[in-house]
Amino acid sequence: MTDRDIVLEARGISRAFPGVQALAGVDLTLRAGEVHALMGQNGAGKSTLIKVLTGLCAPDAGSIKLLGAEVAWHTPQQAQRLGISAVHQESHLLPNLSVAENICAGRYPRQPWFKGGGIDWPETRRRARDLLSRLGIDVDVTRLAGGLPAAVQQLAAVARAVAGDARVLILDEPTSSLDAGEVQALFRLIRALRDQGVAILFVTHFLDQVYEVCDRMTVLRNGRLVGEYTCGKLDARGLVAAMVGREIVEAHKSAAHAPRTQETPAALSARGLARRGALEPVDVEIRAGEVLGVAGLLGSGRTELARLLFALDPRDQGDIQVDGQPVRLEEPADALRLGLAFCPEDRKQDGIVAELSVRENIVLALQARMGLGKFLARAAQRELADRLVAALGIKTASIETPVGQLSGGNQQKAIIARWLATRPRLLILDEPTRGVDIAAKQELMGEVLKLAADGTAVLFISAEIEEVVRVSDRILVLRDRAKAGELPGDAGEDAVYSLIAGGMAAGDA
Amino acid sequence: MKRLAQHALFWPSVTLALLLVVNAAFNPSFLAISWRDGHLYGNLVDILNRAAPLMIVSLGMTLVIAIRGLDISVGAVVAIAATVAALLVGGGFSAEGANTSEHPLWFALGAALLAALVCGLWNGVLVVHARMQPIVATLILMVAGRGIAQLLTGGQIITVYYPPYFVLGSGFLFGLPVALWIAAGLWLVLQWLATRTALGLFIRAIGGNPDAARVAGVRAADIALCVYTFCGLAAGIAGLIISSNVKSADANSAGQLLELDAILAVTLGGTALTGGRFSLGGTVLGALIIQTLTATIYSLGVPPEVNLVVKAALVFAVMLLQSAEFRALVARVARLRAGET
Numbered sequence: 001m002t003d004r005d006i007v008l009e010a011r012g013i014s015r016a017f018p019g020v021q022a023l024a025g026v027d028l029t030l031r032a033g034e035v036h037a038l039m040g041q042n043g044a045g046k047s048t049l050i051k052v053l054t055g056l057c058a059p060d061a062g063s064i065k066l067l068g069a070e071v072a073w074h075t076p077q078q079a080q081r082l083g084i085s086a087v088h089q090e091s092h093l094l095p096n097l098s099v100a101e102n103i104c105a106g107r108y109p110r111q112p113w114f115k116g117g118g119i120d121w122p123e124t125r126r127r128a129r130d131l132l133s134r135l136g137i138d139v140d141v142t143r144l145a146g147g148l149p150a151a152v153q154q155l156a157a158v159a160r161a162v163a164g165d166a167r168v169l170i171l172d173e174p175t176s177s178l179d180a181g182e183v184q185a186l187f188r189l190i191r192a193l194r195d196q197g198v199a200i201l202f203v204t205h206f207l208d209q210v211y212e213v214c215d216r217m218t219v220l221r222n223g224r225l226v227g228e229y230t231c232g233k234l235d236a237r238g239l240v241a242a243m244v245g246r247e248i249v250e251a252h253k254s255a256a257h258a259p260r261t262q263e264t265p266a267a268l269s270a271r272g273l274a275r276r277g278a279l280e281p282v283d284v285e286i287r288a289g290e291v292l293g294v295a296g297l298l299g300s301g302r303t304e305l306a307r308l309l310f311a312l313d314p315r316d317q318g319d320i321q322v323d324g325q326p327v328r329l330e331e332p333a334d335a336l337r338l339g340l341a342f343c344p345e346d347r348k349q350d351g352i353v354a355e356l357s358v359r360e361n362i363v364l365a366l367q368a369r370m371g372l373g374k375f376l377a378r379a380a381q382r383e384l385a386d387r388l389v390a391a392l393g394i395k396t397a398s399i400e401t402p403v404g405q406l407s408g409g410n411q412q413k414a415i416i417a418r419w420l421a422t423r424p425r426l427l428i429l430d431e432p433t434r435g436v437d438i439a440a441k442q443e444l445m446g447e448v449l450k451l452a453a454d455g456t457a458v459l460f461i462s463a464e465i466e467e468v469v470r471v472s473d474r475i476l477v478l479r480d481r482a483k484a485g486e487l488p489g490d491a492g493e494d495a496v497y498s499l500i501a502g503g504m505a506a507g508d509a
Numbered sequence: 510m511k512r513l514a515q516h517a518l519f520w521p522s523v524t525l526a527l528l529l530v531v532n533a534a535f536n537p538s539f540l541a542i543s544w545r546d547g548h549l550y551g552n553l554v555d556i557l558n559r560a561a562p563l564m565i566v567s568l569g570m571t572l573v574i575a576i577r578g579l580d581i582s583v584g585a586v587v588a589i590a591a592t593v594a595a596l597l598v599g600g601g602f603s604a605e606g607a608n609t610s611e612h613p614l615w616f617a618l619g620a621a622l623l624a625a626l627v628c629g630l631w632n633g634v635l636v637v638h639a640r641m642q643p644i645v646a647t648l649i650l651m652v653a654g655r656g657i658a659q660l661l662t663g664g665q666i667i668t669v670y671y672p673p674y675f676v677l678g679s680g681f682l683f684g685l686p687v688a689l690w691i692a693a694g695l696w697l698v699l700q701w702l703a704t705r706t707a708l709g710l711f712i713r714a715i716g717g718n719p720d721a722a723r724v725a726g727v728r729a730a731d732i733a734l735c736v737y738t739f740c741g742l743a744a745g746i747a748g749l750i751i752s753s754n755v756k757s758a759d760a761n762s763a764g765q766l767l768e769l770d771a772i773l774a775v776t777l778g779g780t781a782l783t784g785g786r787f788s789l790g791g792t793v794l795g796a797l798i799i800q801t802l803t804a805t806i807y808s809l810g811v812p813p814e815v816n817l818v819v820k821a822a823l824v825f826a827v828m829l830l831q832s833a834e835f836r837a838l839v840a841r842v843a844r845l846r847a848g849e850t
Contacts, residue, residue: 332724353721356713365726
């Protein structure tokens, strides 16, 4: 590769948002005919960099050269006119328009016989058909986009992005909702575009996909550039280390087959738990008084596992046993009855009922289990809420304060209090410390350990490996929506990292 | 005083009081109540009696709106229940004095309420299980229901000649209208359910955040189904009262536009149309406000052709009075004026 091939060169890009420096002096170089991976954990600055490149937000500092000439753009339309297109994870196609309409949207061919005439529909369809067949995508362009499988929509969205002769194509987590076969179809398209000389920026959380399709990568951490690497030079373990900012000393390959710590019967066990597009079949077993940590990168299936165990999403397969008995577990109300509890990842969306009081939020699950027939009297409600507010140190003006007025950490504690009130057999905590300040974080972790000591089984999910290692008796490691292995709690962070980095690292080494 | 002003029912009460004062100003005898023919008599009693069906329908509507739903078919359900009851009671003039019925009264009333219950269940199934938008799902019955009622009557107005049937709509018990007793009883039962059982908590949780309620194990689907079914039943009860009051069932006009009055009553009472926050007492006040409005228009002698315009203007004024933003604006303007002088 020579400098002649450089299509886009960004230097020293910085951008601050209120209270956070999202990007600080980041460089990025994209070359024609190359697939370039942009890697980093949550909050590393990937999204902000993409927004800068696509004109969604302006950088505070830094310069961007396109084909050697310094340029600036302020809107996505300007960026597109310069040949920079993006396909985002969620903005697929307009479901109520046909594929052809979607592909030509914004640049419909006009009927030639009078000026400013109507849209030339046959020509629209012809162009869409030409484009798709050139890219090897086989789809009827007259069909409504909404009726197509997610994968085909994704391919068509990529086609739309390159329809205007894109020089730079940005793919932001394009594979997060595709299964293995669909990913391959997308990769064929990516390779075809690469061979046509398009510079492609590929953002993903799936490490193996990076090594499969990318030539080079740029790693960000906390808004700063860690470095640019060619994929052959940095193995998966090195990449994870670069992303999390920690050197991995050595791999514990044998740790994946650690012996079971105890032989008490499982409080809950799931065999072959799976849901298409969310989780490959996984076996989970968790005993009373045990903290089972779940570690993995975003998109590894952490949250999906929790949602399937609590029956928030229907599972395609898998048998679940509680105390050795097969059980009916089809909806959250069943899970509640079986003594499961679930603190969801998204506190606002799935956790609190903001306008209800702290007391009402705390008694909600217990009252739901008691049903309509038995009413927890007001006095009993107050006593329960007072006790849990004190026990968890929830800071609130009164138990009658709407929970929405509490700080994030205290809202989180209120949700944990809600579940403690049901005296659960198994408590599933999905990222319980996210967005919680350090002091509250320590208190929460202390509560989790206390619960386990009292005999509650705890499934602890966190993106912070350090936290998982500190509290867990065993650690289940997920990678690419499948179980990568299981480690004893004392295995150490490095062992977890190398398992997250996966078999590739071991194979390459 | 300040705490009083912050009470949820403060502004609806003020509105109702203002309307009564306006009436009293124009017609000093408006507030007069006397004892006549063994029961209370006067404009106020009349308003209470006429407001009863709207109260009942609005109470059902309150719960539906509280769980982020809507039921615009209540008017049609009123027509169905009225028609079924009138057809089954039937009866006719006879030389002995017109007190025969086709079927026993309990059977006719039961069948009418069952029909209304089924209507509500149908709405519930469409919304909860077929996952249709509430306004679309209930629009089906709103249109079809009146058609069904007309089909049953063959397009005729069914007149009832069986006096015991008239008790519901124009009878009196302990000096007060029977319809009012029914509405008050229903209100008390609901109030009890909402505050002394878990139903109120569940409904507010579902309305406030349906996803969170589901995660907390609340059986939101079952509760929603019950709420829609109850709303249908309430409309059925109102239908019986209305047809009993006019001694006939008119499939075409019974309960016409009642759904809009019910939504208005619920809104006036301070229930959030976005779900979650609801007030049964507020709804009762809302229904009374609407009926008083109607009475006001008649008592002011507004010509029938401008009737609707006057009602619209009054509703607009009432809504402004109830809007916290508007009151804040008025207060700001008043302060500015005071500052100038």
